[in-house]
Amino acid sequence: MKISVASGKGGTGKTLVATSLAASRALSTGRRVTIADCDVEVPNSYLFFPDRSLLAKQQCLVSIPVFDESRCSHCGKCADFCAYHAIAVLPQTVLLFPELCHGCGGCSIICPEKAVSESTRSIGEITRAASGSATGKVQIVWGELAVGEARATPLIKMVKDLAAGTDGGEGDSREGKDIIVDCPPGTSCTMVESVQDTDFCLLVTEPTPFGLYDLDIALKVLEKMKIPRGVLINKSGIGDRKVYGYLEKRGIPMLMEIPLDRKIAEIYSRGEIFALKMPEWRARFAGLMERIEEMAA
Numbered sequence: 423m424k425i426s427v428a429s430g431k432g433g434t435g436k437t438l439v440a441t442s443l444a445a446s447r448a449l450s451t452g453r454r455v456t457i458a459d460c461d462v463e464v465p466n467s468y469l470f471f472p473d474r475s476l477l478a479k480q481q482c483l484v485s486i487p488v489f490d491e492s493r494c495s496h497c498g499k500c501a502d503f504c505a506y507h508a509i510a511v512l513p514q515t516v517l518l519f520p521e522l523c524h525g526c527g528g529c530s531i532i533c534p535e536k537a538v539s540e541s542t543r544s545i546g547e548i549t550r551a552a553s554g555s556a557t558g559k560v561q562i563v564w565g566e567l568a569v570g571e572a573r574a575t576p577l578i579k580m581v582k583d584l585a586a587g588t589d590g591g592e593g594d595s596r597e598g599k600d601i602i603v604d605c606p607p608g609t610s611c612t613m614v615e616s617v618q619d620t621d622f623c624l625l626v627t628e629p630t631p632f633g634l635y636d637l638d639i640a641l642k643v644l645e646k647m648k649i650p651r652g653v654l655i656n657k658s659g660i661g662d663r664k665v666y667g668y669l670e671k672r673g674i675p676m677l678m679e680i681p682l683d684r685k686i687a688e689i690y691s692r693g694e695i696f697a698l699k700m701p702e703w704r705a706r707f708a709g710l711m712e713r714i715e716e717m718a719a
């Protein structure tokens with residue numbers, strides 16, 4: 423099972439849900455659960471597992487062209503070719519803007535002087551850790567995008583590959599049976615990359631007009647991607663009933679409600695997993711995973 427937890431807007435409680443789902447599942451079934459934190463600009467799932475032990479760290483390397491000025495005739499063909507405007511050819515030199523480069527390799531193919539070769543550079547770091555026994559067999563894999571980097575999708579892809587054990591490397595993440603992908607907020611390419619290839623997407627929303635607006639966009643994206651989906655309403659009791667009416671009208675299953683509750687907020691703000699601190703919620707989240715499993719099947 424690979425489940426993505428996403429939302430059209432930030433601050434709806436994705437991480438609260440992802441960490442509670444993972445720990446409840448791991449403790450109730452004894453299975454290994456891996457959280458892939460793809461919110462690579464501000465990853466925070468790992469903070470909820472303070473007893474974690476480090477398993478591995480690695481850089482996310484992407485291709486980048488290197489220009490040999492001694493061969494270059496400054497013809498400008500590479501700059502004309504580059505759809506991302508990552509190259510500027512001046513009379514005496516070639517300038518590369520690495521943050522704009524998508525590593526397509528086209529400039530090295532197009533160069534008539536064979537003046538372009540390929541190298542790599544790091545756009546961020548990925549860490550894998552295992553939680554302690556209090557939270558069950560949970561692994562956390564998270565990426566941290568380097569400051570100033572514009573492209574997060576290669577890092578997100580690598581986080582998911584490592585969590586799934588499909589990166590070709592060694593590591594006990596291969597034993598993972600269930601993967602919970604904590605997605606970045608919004609509906610841009612980073613969200614699309616994160617939910618891609620997941621068996622089910624759980625959308626977390628608030629019952630407010632803003633929540634409804636972003637939920638509608640996120641659901642349309644998931645429909646296009648043909649990913650089975652359901653909705654969890656967080657902070658129920660605030661706002662209005664329009665989200666409920668919308669879901670009913672569209673036949674989208676509402677799988678859980680979490681009320682706006684001071685106790686839950688206090689537990690979360692202390693960096694603790696609320697489903698483990700409030701046992702009745704642990705059973706509900708374990709049940710939610712089972713229901714999602716049935717729906718995805």
Ligand code: SF4
Nearest residue numbers: 494495497498500533
């Ligand atoms: S295509 Fe090759 S020769 Fe022409 S400007 Fe680019 S690097 Fe130089």
Ligand code: SF4
Nearest residue numbers: 504523524526527529
């Ligand atoms: S590798 Fe592709 S994206 Fe990068 S500079 Fe060359 S043509 Fe542009």
